[in-house]
Amino acid sequence: xxxxxxxxxxxxxxxxxxxxxxxxxxxxxxxxxxxxxxxxxxxxxxxxxxxxxxxxxxxxxxxxxxxxxxxxxxxxxxxxxxxxxxxxxxxxxxxxxxxxxxxxxxxxxxxxxxxxxxxxxxxxxxxxxxxxxxxxxxxxxxxxxxxxxxxxxxxxxxxxxxxxxxxxxxxxxxxxxxxxxxxx
Amino acid sequence: xxxxxxxxxxxxxxxxxxxxxxxxxxxxxxxxxxxxxxxxxxxxxxxxxxxxxxxxxxxxxxxxxxxxxxxxxxxxxxxxxxxxxxxxxxxxxxxxxxxxxxxxxxxxxxxxxxxxxxxxxxxxxxxxxxxxxxxxxxxxxxxxxxxxxxxxxxxxxxxxxxxxxxxxxxxxxxxxxxxxxxxxxxxxxxxxxxxxxxxxxxxxxxxxxxxxxxxxxxxxxxxxxxxxxxxxxxxxxxxxxxxxxxxxxxxxxxxxxxxxxxxxxxx
Numbered sequence: 001x002x003x004x005x006x007x008x009x010x011x012x013x014x015x016x017x018x019x020x021x022x023x024x025x026x027x028x029x030x031x032x033x034x035x036x037x038x039x040x041x042x043x044x045x046x047x048x049x050x051x052x053x054x055x056x057x058x059x060x061x062x063x064x065x066x067x068x069x070x071x072x073x074x075x076x077x078x079x080x081x082x083x084x085x086x087x088x089x090x091x092x093x094x095x096x097x098x099x100x101x102x103x104x105x106x107x108x109x110x111x112x113x114x115x116x117x118x119x120x121x122x123x124x125x126x127x128x129x130x131x132x133x134x135x136x137x138x139x140x141x142x143x144x145x146x147x148x149x150x151x152x153x154x155x156x157x158x159x160x161x162x163x164x165x166x167x168x169x170x171x172x173x174x175x176x177x178x179x180x181x182x183x184x
Numbered sequence: 185x186x187x188x189x190x191x192x193x194x195x196x197x198x199x200x201x202x203x204x205x206x207x208x209x210x211x212x213x214x215x216x217x218x219x220x221x222x223x224x225x226x227x228x229x230x231x232x233x234x235x236x237x238x239x240x241x242x243x244x245x246x247x248x249x250x251x252x253x254x255x256x257x258x259x260x261x262x263x264x265x266x267x268x269x270x271x272x273x274x275x276x277x278x279x280x281x282x283x284x285x286x287x288x289x290x291x292x293x294x295x296x297x298x299x300x301x302x303x304x305x306x307x308x309x310x311x312x313x314x315x316x317x318x319x320x321x322x323x324x325x326x327x328x329x330x331x332x333x334x335x336x337x338x339x340x341x342x343x344x345x346x347x348x349x350x351x352x353x354x355x356x357x358x359x360x361x362x363x364x365x366x367x368x369x370x371x372x373x374x375x376x377x378x379x380x381x382x383x384x385x386x387x388x389x390x391x392x393x394x395x396x397x398x399x400x401x402x403x404x405x406x407x408x409x410x411x412x413x414x415x416x417x418x419x420x421x422x423x424x425x426x427x428x429x430x431x432x433x434x435x436x437x438x439x440x441x442x443x444x445x446x447x448x449x450x451x
Contacts, residue, residue, distance in 0.1 A: 016224050020301040020312075021233050032305035050192035057196060061203070065218040067306040069209060069338035069348035071323060075310075076354055079211045080203035123307075130307055130374070134353065143374070150305075 002050060004174035005043075005051055008165070009058060012039050016062050029142050031149020031164060036063070038154060038161040042116035044093040045100040046169065052094050053087075060086045076133035077126070086123045089118035101176050113160040116154035122181045123147045212323070212339055219312070220341035225346075226312055230300035237372060279418070282330050283443050294445035295319055297327075302439075308380075309352035309372060311335075313444060316343045319377050322341050326447040331433030332358070332414035333402060334444050345446075350415065351381045358405040359385060359415055361430070366392045367403050370415055370432060381434075383416060388428035394421040400432050410447060 006029060015035040024030040043055045060083030066078055096111055124147050131137040171176070206214075235285035239250050283296065292346050297313040315321050317340045323342065327334040337351040359370045368385040396419040404411025416432040423429075 001386065014225075015230060017222060017301075019305045020226070020303055021229050022304065026305045030304075034305060046361075049189040053192050053196040064216070065215050065220070066312065067308055068215075069308055069310050069346060069352070069354070070208065070215055071336070071338040071348060078204050079206075079215070080200055083200050083203070084363050126307055134374075146307075 001047070001051075001174050003172045004169045005047060007168065008039060008043050008055065009174055011165075012036055012043075012059050013062060014120055015039060016059075016066055020066070025149065026155070028149040028153070029145035031145050031153065031168075032155070033153050034150045035157070036067070037086075037089070037119045037122060038115060039113075039165070040090060040156045041093045041118065041158075042091040042162055042165045045097055045111060045115075046174075049094065052090055056086050056090045057083055060084070076130055077130055079145075081129060082126070084124070085122050089115075089121050090119065108166070110161060112159040113155055115162075116158040119154040119158075120147045120151035123150060158177060193331050210279070215339045215346075218318070219339060219346060223314075223341065224343040226301045227314060229297070229312075247340060252269070258391055268428040279443065283445075285330070290445075291450060292328075292445075292447045293449040294328075295321065295448050297321075297345075297444050297446055299442055299444060307374065308323050309439075310338065310348040311338050311349060313345050313347055313446075314343065315446060316341045316345050318342050320448050321345050321446055322448075326402075326409045327414065328413055328447060329436050329441055329444050331437075332416065333409070334436050334441060335437065336408060347444075350383065350434060350436075351438050356414065358403045358412075359400050360403040361368045361385075361388075361392075361394055361418065362399040362401060364392060364394060364398070366394065367405070368428075368430070370400065382419060383432040383434055385430040385432060386427055388421075388430060390423045392421070392428050392429070394418055394430055395422065400430075410450070 012061065019032070019034065019036065022033050024032050040055055040059050044052045047055070063082045063086075064077075064079040068075060068079055070079075093111070093115055096114070099107055100111055127143065127147060128137075216394045240265050252259040295315055297315040297319075299311050300314050301312040303310045313327070321337055321340050323337055323340055325337045328338060333350050333432065335347045335352070335355060338348045339346045349372070350357065350370075353372050353374045356369050356371045358367065360367045368388045368390050370379050370385045372382050374384055396418050400418060402409040402411055402413040402415060414435045418430050420431040421428060421434045422431075
């Protein structure tokens, strides 16, 4: 389990950097392709709570350190906020862990789609915080696409990410089902 | 929740609270250290991206690719290779000549830098450059090209720095409009559907005679940006209830900018 956990941490870290080099989708009004939520949510489904919290903490912290411009003035988004934002969908997904462990590929696919649907939540929460701080809340078609677009893209990509991670976990000798049996 | 889970959750909450409540300077130091840690990966990523070529230009539509493919097939293989090589060299020489000329003629002391990463996936418009405190960079220094203003330095690590772009809504710059006595505050937009988002000048006089094509330059008020740096050209001027608002096309194509200069002082 530890080996796959470390591999997943490394993948999240590399994906955060890789995302900097992926151009936004022009035909989806600049919506971004996000892999990090899919990786985090897979971790939320497979690992026990303490491990999930570590994943959430590192993902949120690294995301903030890489993206938020601090400068000399007062920032409108505090470093560490994304940890709280990622915690909510990660906990929702973690609630489905018993289902993920017991059921077959059909449920896995359903959970991958659920994870994809929860991806825009993070963007919406960030947008809400920025808008609140800047005292200017407005919606336009571009903003809607920037929030929902990554979710739509994730609906296509997340099942493949889950499939890849499932194969990878088997490769490093981690099977969530076996871990649960061992613990009980 | 079992014992270990409750304990981990408690530690998690404490860590998050401590992190959020840390003073700004401390967070900036953590960010600088993190940027320094990832800088080799960012520099490698930038090299790979340049090697692949054109990836940053955005994903092309299928019909564009088909059209391009048809055209490419018509060309002779050898001629195409030679042409491409020559074109690349010519562009590179022109680009470097322009940069060199700008550096020599500029009244400012300029530190050359290269953009190694751009953030396309978040609500902030930032990029990372390959120069840091070792090269003399400091927070709030203005970043420019020969075409105009790019942004300002936000966080400085040893060899890399993050730059907040002029297209970001949170960066506000005091500007004046050439040919008028008008001064206002320019800022970017929160989200834009294209790679070159328009900027917006607020707090202009309602009766100002502002016409499309007029140049917008930094006014120097505030002390962060020196005066006289071109920011863009007026696209449109509208009168609102309390103020005049001008839409400005940025002078620099922020989606493609590669070579930049950081202003470290006046010569």
